[in-house]
Amino acid sequence: MNKEGHVLNAVLLSIGLGYVFYPAGDVPTFRAIAEMSVPIILGALFPDVDTAFGKHRKTLHNLPVLAIIYGYTVFFNNLHFVWIGVATHYVLDVVGSKRGIALFYPYTKEYGLPVGVAVSSERAGIVTVAISVLEVALVAAVVHLQLPIQDLSATVSGLV
């Protein structure tokens, strides 16, 4: 996706997450949206810096980079929410566009899903909105439906 798509995705995700965690639509909701939006937008813009430095869709489009950005929240107690922007950038590239990303770079194979549209497609906007809605729905399901994820992991580890 282009920068416009990544910013749109980040803005919609920030608003959606604000309502997932503070559904009342009052001051705490808008405070959460304000707190998350700029870091998520910055994170969503970051991976495409590799159009100028390194190899596009590889150098900054991979899980080690996501782990490093997330590590800042754990080890330095800063860059909160930026990793969410980086993660949603990857999701949008993998799901929403035809070309994949090199998730395990420096291993250079690019992984994508057989869905999505060309970055230049006029449907890129609607695909971006749809993916944003699905992301928010997924987080809402995990947060509010108390999905039996722990039961599932216990089941899986019981099989090994």
Ligand SMILES: [Zn+2]
């Ligand atoms: Zn990208």
